[in-house]
Amino acid sequence: MRSLAKFLFEAGMLKKMRRTGYPFLGTGNESVADHSFRAALLGYMLALQQPELDAPKVALLLLHHDLAEARTGDLNYMQKRYAKADEEKAIEHQVRDLPEVLAESVRSLTREFNESKTPEAMLARDADQLDFLIELKEQKDLGNKYADDWIRYALKRLQTDAGKELAREILTTDWTEWWFEKRDDLWAPPNGENGDK
Known part of the structure; x- marks a missing residue:
């Protein structure tokens, strides 16, 4: 259990590790763990709609896909032109003290x-990009004039029909639509009443 405790402390570094592309975009900010959480949820929900896919496995792929970044850091597209992270070595060092059944699960x-060869991995890769696309759409809605250029390239990386379909919906949905109902009775009720109905 000591080795597992150490591994979990290390995985917790992803909550502190910032994604490094946003300074180049000029707006936005999230941790690697923030990204992994929504990507896993997104991938799981997309996979549930495809009975031939193993939805829990898609979520697990996404929960593991950036673990190496606790050691390598998050290299953005500019940085990857000049530096290469040895993610395999990082994973090997992360799991070397874990019981073999746990270590092999992380490696696998x-x-x-x-490798992105299985249908689950292809959908997981799309979910990784779709989470990024959601962030970009939010930045676009908030007025970042560069977000459209980034969105164009994120769309080109999508592989699955489900990923492409969700991307279309993301791009036509205002980022506040889930909560901001444009109703006078909610925001300007008569006589100062509580408008939350």
Whole structure:
């Protein structure tokens, strides 16, 4: 259990590790763990709509896909032109003290995601990009004039029909639509009444 405790402390670094592309975009900010959480949820929900896919496996692929970044950091597209992270070495060092059944699970899931050959891995890769697309759409809605250029390239990386379909919906949905109902009775009720109905 000591080795598992150490591994979990290390995985917790992803809550502190910032995604490094946003300074180049000029707006936006999230941790690697923030990204992995929504990507896993997104991938799981997309996979549930496709009975032939193993939805829990898609979620697990996404929960593991950036674990190496606790050691390598998050290299953005500019940085990757000049530096290469040895993610396989990082994963090996992360799991070397874990019981073999746990170590092999981490190795196998990260390998499957990176190879992107199974239907689950292809959907997981799309979910990784779709989470980024959601962030970009939010930045666009908030007025970032560069977000459209980034969105164009994120769309080109999508592989699955389900990923492409969800991308279309993301791009036509205002980021506040889930909560901001444009109703006078909610925001300007008569006589100062509580408008939350």
